[in-house]
Amino acid sequence: xxxxxxxxxxxxxxxxxxxxxxxxxxxxxxxxxxxxxxxxxxxxxxxxxxxxxxxxxxxxxxxxxxxxxxxxxxxxxxxxxxxxxxxxxxxxxxxxxxxxxxxxxxxxxxxxxxxxxxxxxxxxxxxxxxxxxxxxxxxxxxxxxxxxxxxxxxxxxxxxxxxxxxxxxxxxxxxxxxxxxxxxxxxxxxxxxxxxxxxxxxxxxxxxxxxxxxxxxxxxxxxxxxxxxxxxxxxxxxxxxxxxxxxxxxxxxxxxxxxxxxxxxxxxxxxxxxxxxxxxxxxxxxxxxxxxxxxxxxxxxxxxxxxxxxxxxxxxxx
Amino acid sequence: xxxxxxxxxxxxxxxxxxxxxxxxxxxxxxxxxxxxxxxxxxxxxxxxxxxxxxxxxxxxxxxxxxxxxxxxxxxxxxxxxxxxxxxxxxxxxxxxxxxxxxxxxxxxxxxxxxxxxxxxxxxxxxxxxxxxxxxxxxxxxxxxxxxxxxxxxxxxxxxxxxxxxxxxxxxxxxxxxxxxxxxxxxxxxxxxxxxxxxxxxxxxxxxxxxxxxxxxxxxxxxxxxxxxxxxxxxxxxxxxxxxxxxxxxxxxxxxxxxxxxxxxxxxxxxxxxxxxxxxxxxxxxxxxxxxxxxxxxxxxxxxxxxxxxxxxxxxxxxxxxxxx
Numbered sequence: 001x002x003x004x005x006x007x008x009x010x011x012x013x014x015x016x017x018x019x020x021x022x023x024x025x026x027x028x029x030x031x032x033x034x035x036x037x038x039x040x041x042x043x044x045x046x047x048x049x050x051x052x053x054x055x056x057x058x059x060x061x062x063x064x065x066x067x068x069x070x071x072x073x074x075x076x077x078x079x080x081x082x083x084x085x086x087x088x089x090x091x092x093x094x095x096x097x098x099x100x101x102x103x104x105x106x107x108x109x110x111x112x113x114x115x116x117x118x119x120x121x122x123x124x125x126x127x128x129x130x131x132x133x134x135x136x137x138x139x140x141x142x143x144x145x146x147x148x149x150x151x152x153x154x155x156x157x158x159x160x161x162x163x164x165x166x167x168x169x170x171x172x173x174x175x176x177x178x179x180x181x182x183x184x185x186x187x188x189x190x191x192x193x194x195x196x197x198x199x200x201x202x203x204x205x206x207x208x209x210x211x212x213x214x215x216x217x218x219x220x221x222x223x224x225x226x227x228x229x230x231x232x233x234x235x236x237x238x239x240x241x242x243x244x245x246x247x248x249x250x251x252x253x254x255x256x257x258x259x260x261x262x263x264x265x266x267x268x269x270x271x272x273x274x275x276x277x278x279x280x281x282x283x284x285x286x287x288x289x290x291x292x293x294x295x296x297x298x299x300x301x302x303x304x305x306x307x308x309x310x311x312x313x314x315x316x317x318x
Numbered sequence: 319x320x321x322x323x324x325x326x327x328x329x330x331x332x333x334x335x336x337x338x339x340x341x342x343x344x345x346x347x348x349x350x351x352x353x354x355x356x357x358x359x360x361x362x363x364x365x366x367x368x369x370x371x372x373x374x375x376x377x378x379x380x381x382x383x384x385x386x387x388x389x390x391x392x393x394x395x396x397x398x399x400x401x402x403x404x405x406x407x408x409x410x411x412x413x414x415x416x417x418x419x420x421x422x423x424x425x426x427x428x429x430x431x432x433x434x435x436x437x438x439x440x441x442x443x444x445x446x447x448x449x450x451x452x453x454x455x456x457x458x459x460x461x462x463x464x465x466x467x468x469x470x471x472x473x474x475x476x477x478x479x480x481x482x483x484x485x486x487x488x489x490x491x492x493x494x495x496x497x498x499x500x501x502x503x504x505x506x507x508x509x510x511x512x513x514x515x516x517x518x519x520x521x522x523x524x525x526x527x528x529x530x531x532x533x534x535x536x537x538x539x540x541x542x543x544x545x546x547x548x549x550x551x552x553x554x555x556x557x558x559x560x561x562x563x564x565x566x567x568x569x570x571x572x573x574x575x576x577x578x579x580x581x582x583x584x585x586x587x588x589x590x591x592x593x594x595x596x597x598x599x600x601x602x603x604x605x606x607x608x609x610x611x612x613x614x615x616x617x618x619x620x621x622x623x624x625x626x627x628x629x630x631x632x633x634x635x636x637x638x639x640x641x642x
Contacts, residue, residue: 153574
């Protein structure tokens with residue numbers, strides 16, 4: 001902002017990267033949007049809580065030695081009738097501290113979400129670049145299969161991939177690989193949006209002069225795609241990645257809730273909600289409510305961030 | 319236009335062949351079908367007999383087309399877990415899912431279009447703003463949380479509606495219906511709201527934005543200038559012209575209603591095809607998974623095709639220069 005009146009021809013390298021970022025249009029839009037700041041804060045808070053879960057959590061919910069069955073069904077904020085211990089958000093049926101299980105569940109949910117989006121991004125961007133730049137029959141095959149996959153809701157595709165992968169793994173390894181299978185299933189079900197957007201942008205970029213110039217000095221196809229076109233199509237990819245993150249987190253929670261996602265040994269937020277649903281009728285509402293609220297806060301703020309990014313990076317709205 | 323229709327039909331057929339290949343490969347290569355069907359105690363003679371009976375001794379391509387032929391005749395093999403023909407199980411379960419999907423679809427379309435028109439006409443009203451903010455939360459809420467929330471409110475706290483199952487059903491021929499008994503109708507309410515809510519918000523937002531665009535057009539202003547009543551302008555002139563995109567999205571959403579029924583059926587323990595599929599995934603019951611995959615893709619492909627053809631029926635402009 002402060003160096004706005006300076007001529008644009010100042011060598012960019014003389015300013016620090018951070019200063020340049022701070023004075024960009026993008027950062028300005030961020031600083032002036034309360035929704036963006038709030039949702040960013042919520043996401044950062046949840047990510048930090050998940051990363052430092054072992055340090056923050058008052059109990060280790062997966063270490064049976066620290067569990068006391070007598071603590072089961074302690075309501076939030078009130079001391080347990082037998083042991084007198086207090087728990088912020090109460091305990092579940094086995095006496096596990098709900099706050100701690102949420103922190104650890106958040107870890108699994110976020111890890112699966114980020115990893116799945118990363119996988120979808122790598123697949124989708126690669127295929128999109130190839131389809132857009134190379135054209136011809138690779139484009140036909142890639143975009144037709146994208147169309148076919150788009151016909152089916154991604155949750156269904158993820159379910160199928162999960163079921164097939166489960167059939168391939170021997171019973172004794174199923175729990176160990178479940179998280180990775182989940183990541184692959186969600187990632188593979190979600191690449192189409194990336195491929196479509198990147199292809200569209202590549203089709204525009206590849207006729208621009210800088211690409212022609214790169215071709216003239218003899219750079220090869222892969223180098224042009226990665227070093228020249230890719231940096232110029234990244235901003236829509238960023239928007240889709242954010243929106244996909246919200247979808248992936250919800251997809252993970254849904255699969256785990258259906259009992260076909262994360263294994264009981266590594267419960268994610270979806271598993272916790274599944275467990276909590278069982279106690280709804282007997283009145284232990286906290287076992288369900290707090291994981292559900294955490295999931296909702298996470299999904300809503302990532303969604304709002306995606307919406308904001310889309311508006312902020314849309315050149316037509318500037 | 320006929321060329322276009324033929325090409326679309328041809329494309330749909332190819333998609334179905336590919337899906338059939340996926341379903342067949344699942345059946346053939348995920349685990350050994352013989353192991354799955356015979357279990358531990360068996361003789362080599364049993365194995366050989368079943369191998370010939372299933373046609374597993376023949377070349378892959380022959381097996382594939384045989385599989386497709388059987389599937390086309392409604393023969394999907396025998397469930398590993400229940401030991402009964404998959405077709406029979408699905409026929410028993412289908413009415414539950416179809417009734418649920420029909421009610422939620424109707425709910426989503428009627429309420430969605432109604433609210434969409436309302437929020438577009440009263441753009442700055444308090445009620446419109448409230449509905450729009452609520453719909454944003456509705457889109458972010460995962461389906462299963464909506465279901466749990468409804469169960470908590472109406473079954474646990476208020477004790478008005480049942481929280482699981484279909485209630486009493488009446489058999490009409492092969493079809494078990496919940497429409498004819500009081501408990502059956504009551505049991506439909508919560509699941510169909512859960513299932514239809516997302517689609518409803520989607521349709522509503524779409525109708526609203528399309529209406530807002532159309533209402534700005536000259537011919538609307540002209541219709542008003544001619545002194546036509548507000549109702550005639552809004553519904554006859556404006557709504558009709560928003561219908562093309564609405565029908566596309568609605569059509570495609572009807573397909574997802576059946577797919578998302580998996581989640582709703584799990585929450586409400588609704589004895590439909592979705593619950594059957596989830597149990598099949600949990601227990602790796604491949605014939606059931608393959609059959610579900612085939613059926614649902616036939617449905618999706620058919621819906622897509624119909625939606626594409628409906629364009630021609632609705633939008634006369636396409637009929638004139640309909641050669642893409």
